[in-house]
Amino acid sequence: MARVHFSAGLRELTGGQAEVDVEGSTVRRIVAELDEMFPGIGERLSEASSVAIDGEIFTDAELEPVEENAEVHFLDIFQGG
């Protein structure tokens, strides 16, 4: 299981929960699981977030593999200059 952490801004969709353990071997599967747990969060995560998996930040991360016991953070998208 991966441990997913939510920023304070996302916690409004998780009933205040800051982290949760989720089964899923890819980011897409994890998002699907989360959407089951917290209806509506899937759309927000898919549209507006980049993802950090064990500290490494990915964009377009839907198919990115997630290892057992990985630490996953969904981040706001930011633009570089």
Add this chain to the structure above:
Amino acid sequence: MAITEENPGYKWVGTRPIRPDGLEKVTGKARFGADLALPGMLHGKVVRSPHAHAQIVSIDTSAAEAMPGVKAVITGADFPDLAANGAHAGDIDVATNTIARDKVLYEGHVVAAVAAITREQAEAAAKAVEITYEVLPHVLTVDEAMADGAPLLHDGMITKGVDPAPEDPSNIASKILHERGDLDQGFGEADSVVEREFTTKPVHQGYIEPHAAVADANSDGRANLWCSSQGHFQMRAYTATVLGVSPGNIKVTAAEIGGGFGGKTVIYLEPLAVRLSQRAGRPVKLVMDRDEVFRATGPTSGTRIKVKMGATKDGKMTAAEVWMAYEAGAYAGSPVGAAGMTAIACYDIPNFVVEGYDVVCNKPRVAAYRAPGAPMAAFAVESVVDELARNLEIDPIDIRLANAAVEGTQASYGPKFPRIGFVETLEAIKDHPNYSEELGPNQGRGVSAGFWFNAGMMSSATVHINENGTATVVTGSPDIGGSRQSMALMAAEELGIPYESIKPVVADTETVGFNDVTGGSRVTLATGAAVVDACRLVVEDLRSRAAKTWDVELDQVEWVEGQAQHIDGAQPPLSLGDLAKKSGRTGGPISANASLNSRGVGAGFSTQLCDVEVDPETGVTRVIRYLTAQDAGRAISPDYVEGQMQGGVVQGIGWALNEEYIHDSDGVMENPSFLDYRIPVASDLPMIDCSIVEVPNPAHPYGVRGVGEVGIVPPMAAVGNAINDAVDVRMTELPMSPIKVLEAITDQSD
């Protein structure tokens, strides 16, 4: 240069050869956006709103169309209505920022454009376009825009990130929030608490080359576009979206670029030039004046930021509370998200709340500017850190070392940091002779630090081996900060041939695979990784061809310093030139492509040391000494790395001391020229001393992190902290112009 890792003994990486674009640039042969001229080409002129906020009641183009030489006049009605087509909100904003439809949202917003045989004819026709406006009340700052009852820019803007969602629209596009621990407990544990409020003004990226585009549309719906940008694939995508056509119908060629700094990652002229060319049936060139660049492009956000931080007497930070509001300009999308993630990212603070608001107002839509969002937040936070150090009588480097993020620290924005080099930059400053240089009367010293994520994203590269064993390295990343040299150096290292034998080329959108923008400090990392991958494919191919030539197994062949060698020395070596000359016998031309979505981005940190002298009679601040230490991961091209470090600092000094957008009460910009908007020039500044720190990024083949952005994060606080050290006044408003410094000195002595 501070080397923190053992030098791996590269032959080319880390050297300082002559830059590949140098000759063309110093002889004037390099072609920038405005340099292209095509047979039959027309000249365009854009018509812009004189009002900060107004309804467009009517547009009459008939007089303009009848004028001599005029071949086309376009308005918003000549573009598809993306909103009606159900397009993404972000695309609709791009389209209506390119040319207004029913409403103008800032002074300088495009309303129409004309094309004529001469520029003078186009300018005359632009003045003849008759537009009737109904002027609306406007808001120029976050304070005005967030006030109760403020005039609204967008009737349907409901603040995102708030639960429950507000029922009424406002000018607040979104809210961001990061928090950890218990704020009350954290401040309760502190021996010193500092609370300050800061404001910063919008500043422009200040690139020397104004925006320019030439379009040549064909009757079959295809078009060629030449423009100065940070990413011609991005220009293609945006232009296609605004025009409602397939990206494949537009070929974009990257001109040389005279500066971008984030401001040329977005479109302004390109769809207008294509549409004018389609209407006129001839090529059209559009070039902005400096005045237009200021009024309608860039800038970065003006802000209001409140910071409260606490620390124990031994300097351990216990709590931080940050509130920030960032101007987005006319459309949602300020960099407040990144500001919230970077504000306190340098430090390991157990209790914090960072809250931010993205606020629209009647100014040009903000564009990215080096480490977008981070510099303003760092000005506020690093000023407060300096004040904490003073209150607690702790050395400013030591208080930062006591709280510095290291590998494994849970970053304030969420994940744990992988290997990073912040501590090494702090130590590089402390160990430098500048840190103990004696100061004279009215002189002061300031320290500041900054963080930026850096980026990866998508890149492609092709490597061709020419018949004499030289190589052409083709990418699609416009060269803004020396990427051609970095690509050539890495390719030389991989192929084992001299740097001078490699020609790096930036190709058009039909000649090389997709590349994301040159931005986010990503090109040396990501496009560099694609070049390395392509070179390694070429080397594998070369080994295979040598094995065929010698009739041996592949594992009998190794590639050493540009030669195929038999592992037992049973065959005389085959150089790259030998193999290239006979490539027809071994399978044909030697070439390889690589494309990737880059992984393993390495974060960047910078610590800076500024010495100033303040004239207490006039308030004039002069920077007398400046040192910047930055973790490059690995400096592929140290000359260019130092150039990036120095450039970021210089822009930051301008932001600190001089630069600001000034508007009158009607929302009209009063200083749209480099005469009245003064950026620093060489004679204003001392040599910016550089200390390149190298803590290699383990995820990149050469350890690259990216260097283009973090250098602009610390300077404003470094200057402000130095002013405080010199004359004992805490400056909380940018720019710290002479009149403000003098006022602060006078207030203090009253």
